[in-house]
Amino acid sequence: MENVPQKELDQRIENFQSVLVRENLDGAFIMQNVDVYYFTGTIQSSILFIPADGRPILMVLKNIERVESESNVRDIVSINGRSAMLSTLHRYGYHQFDAVGLEMDVLPAYLYRWFVENIGECRWVDITPDLLRLRMIKTSYEIEQIKAGTKILHKGYMEIKEVMQAGMTELEIDAHLSLVARREGHMGLLRMRGWNQEMTYAHVLAGESGSVKTFLDSPHGGTGNTPAMAQGAGFRRLEKNEPVGIDYGVAVNGYHSDQFRTFVIGELNGKLEKAHDCSRKILETIQREAKAGTNISSLFAIAEEEAKTAGLDGFFMGCTEERAGFVGHGIGLEIDEYPIITPRFNGELKEGMVIALEPKFVFPGEGVVGLEDDYVVTSTGLERLTLTAQEVMRI
Amino acid sequence: MENVPQKELDQRIENFQSVLVRENLDGAFIMQNVDVYYFTGTIQSSILFIPADGRPILMVLKNIERVESESNVRDIVSINGRSAMLSTLHRYGYHQFDAVGLEMDVLPAYLYRWFVENIGECRWVDITPDLLRLRMIKTSYEIEQIKAGTKILHKGYMEIKEVMQAGMTELEIDAHLSLVARREGHMGLLRMRGWNQEMTYAHVLAGESGSVKTFLDSPHGGTGNTPAMAQGAGFRRLEKNEPVGIDYGVAVNGYHSDQFRTFVIGELNGKLEKAHDCSRKILETIQREAKAGTNISSLFAIAEEEAKTAGLDGFFMGCTEERAGFVGHGIGLEIDEYPIITPRFNGELKEGMVIALEPKFVFPGEGVVGLEDDYVVTSTGLERLTLTAQEVMRI
Numbered sequence: 001m002e003n004v005p006q007k008e009l010d011q012r013i014e015n016f017q018s019v020l021v022r023e024n025l026d027g028a029f030i031m032q033n034v035d036v037y038y039f040t041g042t043i044q045s046s047i048l049f050i051p052a053d054g055r056p057i058l059m060v061l062k063n064i065e066r067v068e069s070e071s072n073v074r075d076i077v078s079i080n081g082r083s084a085m086l087s088t089l090h091r092y093g094y095h096q097f098d099a100v101g102l103e104m105d106v107l108p109a110y111l112y113r114w115f116v117e118n119i120g121e122c123r124w125v126d127i128t129p130d131l132l133r134l135r136m137i138k139t140s141y142e143i144e145q146i147k148a149g150t151k152i153l154h155k156g157y158m159e160i161k162e163v164m165q166a167g168m169t170e171l172e173i174d175a176h177l178s179l180v181a182r183r184e185g186h187m188g189l190l191r192m193r194g195w196n197q198e199m200t201y202a203h204v205l206a207g208e209s210g211s212v213k214t215f216l217d218s219p220h221g222g223t224g225n226t227p228a229m230a231q232g233a234g235f236r237r238l239e240k241n242e243p244v245g246i247d248y249g250v251a252v253n254g255y256h257s258d259q260f261r262t263f264v265i266g267e268l269n270g271k272l273e274k275a276h277d278c279s280r281k282i283l284e285t286i287q288r289e290a291k292a293g294t295n296i297s298s299l300f301a302i303a304e305e306e307a308k309t310a311g312l313d314g315f316f317m318g319c320t321e322e323r324a325g326f327v328g329h330g331i332g333l334e335i336d337e338y339p340i341i342t343p344r345f346n347g348e349l350k351e352g353m354v355i356a357l358e359p360k361f362v363f364p365g366e367g368v369v370g371l372e373d374d375y376v377v378t379s380t381g382l383e384r385l386t387l388t389a390q391e392v393m394r395i
Numbered sequence: 396m397e398n399v400p401q402k403e404l405d406q407r408i409e410n411f412q413s414v415l416v417r418e419n420l421d422g423a424f425i426m427q428n429v430d431v432y433y434f435t436g437t438i439q440s441s442i443l444f445i446p447a448d449g450r451p452i453l454m455v456l457k458n459i460e461r462v463e464s465e466s467n468v469r470d471i472v473s474i475n476g477r478s479a480m481l482s483t484l485h486r487y488g489y490h491q492f493d494a495v496g497l498e499m500d501v502l503p504a505y506l507y508r509w510f511v512e513n514i515g516e517c518r519w520v521d522i523t524p525d526l527l528r529l530r531m532i533k534t535s536y537e538i539e540q541i542k543a544g545t546k547i548l549h550k551g552y553m554e555i556k557e558v559m560q561a562g563m564t565e566l567e568i569d570a571h572l573s574l575v576a577r578r579e580g581h582m583g584l585l586r587m588r589g590w591n592q593e594m595t596y597a598h599v600l601a602g603e604s605g606s607v608k609t610f611l612d613s614p615h616g617g618t619g620n621t622p623a624m625a626q627g628a629g630f631r632r633l634e635k636n637e638p639v640g641i642d643y644g645v646a647v648n649g650y651h652s653d654q655f656r657t658f659v660i661g662e663l664n665g666k667l668e669k670a671h672d673c674s675r676k677i678l679e680t681i682q683r684e685a686k687a688g689t690n691i692s693s694l695f696a697i698a699e700e701e702a703k704t705a706g707l708d709g710f711f712m713g714c715t716e717e718r719a720g721f722v723g724h725g726i727g728l729e730i731d732e733y734p735i736i737t738p739r740f741n742g743e744l745k746e747g748m749v750i751a752l753e754p755k756f757v758f759p760g761e762g763v764v765g766l767e768d769d770y771v772v773t774s775t776g777l778e779r780l781t782l783t784a785q786e787v788m789r790i
């Protein structure tokens with residue numbers, strides 16, 4: 001098992017401290033497990049205080065031996081609760097604050113109220129948008145983790161091609177993909193940051209399942225096998241000559257890889273083939289035209305234009321008013337990271353961003369076809385990280 | 396796919412409204428997906444307002460057709476954001492509030508701040524403890540779902556008994572258990588309420604992996620295969636004559652079932668056998684002595700007493716100062732529900748509670764042995780829901 005390299009952690013904290021200085025904050029409390037991991041290399045229960053200037057303090061609520069074996073933060077202190085956190089801060093010379101950052105999108109209300117009540121007069125600032133903008137630029141270490149995941153995904157797709165038969169349930173396909181994922185080292189769950197958002201390893205969507213919507217911010221959802229989960233594979237059996245869309249995700253050392261391929265046992269009809277071709281064309285066009293410096297909002301326009309040219313814009317990224325308003329998203333320690341590839345996301349592509357582009361077409365009652373691949377942004381273009389051929393997978 | 400029966404939902408809302416009246420609240424906003432599902436039968440993105448008196452209003456942010464097909468709440472209204480929620484409330488005659496409940500343990504700070512800023516002067520009360528105390532009493536419908544899960548768990552244990560061999564990795568065992576879970580209809584993830592708590596389907600802990608602690612509030616943790624997840628199965632290979640502890644969970648229609656069995660390829664040494672016997676004796680004693688009306692705090696004492704009698708109290712529920720302070724927990728729509736079987740939990744066992752009892756012994760460097768089974772509390776005793784024999788599973 002590998003720890004996160006020390007220089008990664010140092011660099012991340014240094015970058016974050018520049019943000020704190022720019023935003024005129026005294027520091028920030030980092031408490032969500034993923035964010036703590038990003039800065040320290042451990043997800044053991046801890047409260048991390050990063051001052052704008054000076055060394056971070058990692059205050060550990062449980063299991064300090066494991067923290068010390070996983071993290072190279074220099075100031076690691078064992079505390080038995082939040083009151084002890086305050087006395088620890090005092091010991092380090094932090095007695096009062098003017099303005100402090102918190103992760104307002106994920107911090108539970110009771111903790112927010114605790115901070116407001118227990119730390120004197122202070123301006124509380126949502127630090128998440130800044131933090132997510134830092135996290136969207138990946139180092140070569142981070143890109144290596146995502147690449148390791150794409151190998152697992154490719155293996156899964158190749159194995160399932162041998163296994164898939166008409167009459168199997170969506171869940172049987174999902175089950176086999178889960179097996180491959182874990183056997184090969186997927187860490188065991190996919191992390192989403194959005195509140196109430198959650199995801200199974202794979203979405204296996206046969207025929208009309210592909211056009212069943214759900215709460216997920218995604219062009220497809222699926223029935224699932226219960227309204228309590230309401231997404232992904234269900235007990236529907238695969239039939240011949242229908243699209244079977246498989247969205248497959250894994251995480252290696254915390255980093256997510258995310259792919260979609262369209263399978264068919266037999267043949268797709270001409271319209272679905274055309275839509276799949278259009279998905280490929282969208283990826284090819286974006287790959288040809290995008291690189292560091294490209295305006296992010298322009299990518300969605302490129303995709304939509306291709307869909308229009310093919311006469312398929314009514315089915316692009318969904319087939320109702322509630323279609324997904326994006327054609328891709330960042331991936332990293334969470335599967336729903338910045339940048340979001342929408343017309344509304346401000347900013348340019350930057351070197352080191354890793355994005356999943358997922359042009360898909362949804363036909364009511366018929367299903368979903370399309371592709372999803374992961375790319376790293378370079379100064380000269382987009383380099384594809386996912387390994388599977390961009391074709392319909394025919395059984 | 397089955398919807399939650401209408402009378403379940405009606406009863407739950409009625410019970411909750413009694414609580415609102417008792418607590419002198421005007422109503423509560425329910426927003427976490429699991430709680431919304433509990434009251435409405437859908438987890439589509441919605442805000443549920445339950446007044447102390449009158450009909451609940453389910454305000455749907457996305458996908459209202461699916462909500463209407465899953466939920467029988469009578470007042471379902473489509474809204475396009477939180478401002479529309481306010482105007483909807485006005486339309487229903489709710490113009491101001493004196494005191495309102497929120498799920499403070501899970502509601503993100505930004506939403507809490509939105510309520511405080513957008514609804515006039517009002518007392519905001521954490522409604523979660525009351526809600527969890529309602530949810531801990533299960534109906535026969537709910538118990539049926541948990542029973543369906545225990546069948547999957549039993550199937551998984553029986554299949555893995557045929558598959559397990561020395562030399563396999565923990566992850567290969569986990570992979571096969573994941574396959575069985577999904578194939579048989581596990582909904583695809585385990586839900587934990589506690590912030591930053593998360594769990595893979597199975598913990599497969601061979602030898603010393605069983606004594607590796609983690610952030611999880613559990614007697615065992617495991618290495619996992621990365622510090623980014625830091626729990627459960629890793630790449631360690633199974634050896635002969637060592638304990639292989641397998642904690643296995645699934646969820647059917649949202650309801651969790653949770654079990655632990657100790658496997659061995661070959662033989663356990665006398666001390667480990669004795670500890671396993673003691674785990675069984677603890678379950679037998681609790682099952683003999685506990686029923687509706689039994690003080691919950693007494694169950695832990697029974698368990699600890701048995702461990703002491705066997706001279707094993709130094710290893711009971713962990714082997715360090717940070718041992719787990721409980722011997723069981725409620726299960727339901729989340730795997731970490733009330734009641735918690737600790738010396739500190741106030742209250743009596745009540746008919747319809749479903750609890751997972753998990754007496755385990757952890758030996759540093761050697762591993763974990765023990766049992767976990769699910770029970771429903773009746774007026775005459777505890778009825779076991781899990782199906783697997785309470786023995787060491789010998790290969």
